[in-house]
Amino acid sequence: MLILFDIDATLIKTSGLGIAAMGRAGRELFGDSFNERTVDYAGRLDPLIIGDLLRAHALPETPDNHANFRAGYRKHLETLLSEPGKGVTCPGVPALLDRLFSRAGTTVGLLTGNFPETGAVKLRACGIDPERFHLSAWGDESPHHPPARDHLPPVAMKRYKQRHGRDVNPSHVTIIGDTPHDIRCARAHACRSLGVATGMFSVTDLENAGADLALPDLSDTDRVEKWLVSA
Numbered sequence: 001m002l003i004l005f006d007i008d009a010t011l012i013k014t015s016g017l018g019i020a021a022m023g024r025a026g027r028e029l030f031g032d033s034f035n036e037r038t039v040d041y042a043g044r045l046d047p048l049i050i051g052d053l054l055r056a057h058a059l060p061e062t063p064d065n066h067a068n069f070r071a072g073y074r075k076h077l078e079t080l081l082s083e084p085g086k087g088v089t090c091p092g093v094p095a096l097l098d099r100l101f102s103r104a105g106t107t108v109g110l111l112t113g114n115f116p117e118t119g120a121v122k123l124r125a126c127g128i129d130p131e132r133f134h135l136s137a138w139g140d141e142s143p144h145h146p147p148a149r150d151h152l153p154p155v156a157m158k159r160y161k162q163r164h165g166r167d168v169n170p171s172h173v174t175i176i177g178d179t180p181h182d183i184r185c186a187r188a189h190a191c192r193s194l195g196v197a198t199g200m201f202s203v204t205d206l207e208n209a210g211a212d213l214a215l216p217d218l219s220d221t222d223r224v225e226k227w228l229v230s231a
């Protein structure tokens with residue numbers, strides 16, 4: 001059994017500082033008129049977000065621009081999140097993680113649009129050790145061009161096979177996330193999905209996207225664990 005968590009607005013909230021760090025990186029590299037509020041963020045891959053930001057400012061999508069933006073984003077994110085109290089876990093998350101990590105036969109991973117280095121910065125700022133997860137599929141790990149979140153479940157399932165020496169049946173994989181993007185990437189691979197309305201989408205939005213279960217948050221540890229392990 002493989003359980004995969006999205007990061008932003010599913011495990012943690014970081015006071016919008018991820019977006020703020022993108023803005024600081026953009027202004028440092030490209031000038032004061034750079035405006036990070038020109039693109040969609042929720043549930044999307046960081047490489048796609050950076051590409052959208054570059055295009056929105058008529059900047060070329062060169063490898064250098066992507067790499068410099070990524071490095072600047074990391075630097076500003078670390079600075080912004082070094083202030084105590086800016087990152088919090090979503091309701092029920094610490095208890096649920098403790099419960100799942102203590103279960104034999106349950107593999108717990110991350111499936112996220114974040115880059116590995118910035119995803120780790122965010123988790124640590126919220127008191128979650130990223131090394132605790134058994135495997136991860138990060139936002140820069142789509143093997144296809146253009147990249148998409150829908151490409152990430154096979155990456156996580158491949159890592160499961162590398163770890164355990166056997167395939168995991170998609171019906172034994174559950175993806176937990178706060179946006180229709182999370183739900184769609186699960187459905188694209190016949191995985192189960194749990195929508196959690198701790199971001200900008202409601203329970204109804206997530207149900208309409210096809211979530212197998214949608215909840216206001218993850219605070220009912222017993223119910224969530226029971227549903228997750230029923231796969």
Ligand SMILES: [Mg+2]
Nearest residue numbers: 006008009178
């Ligand atoms: Mg999210």
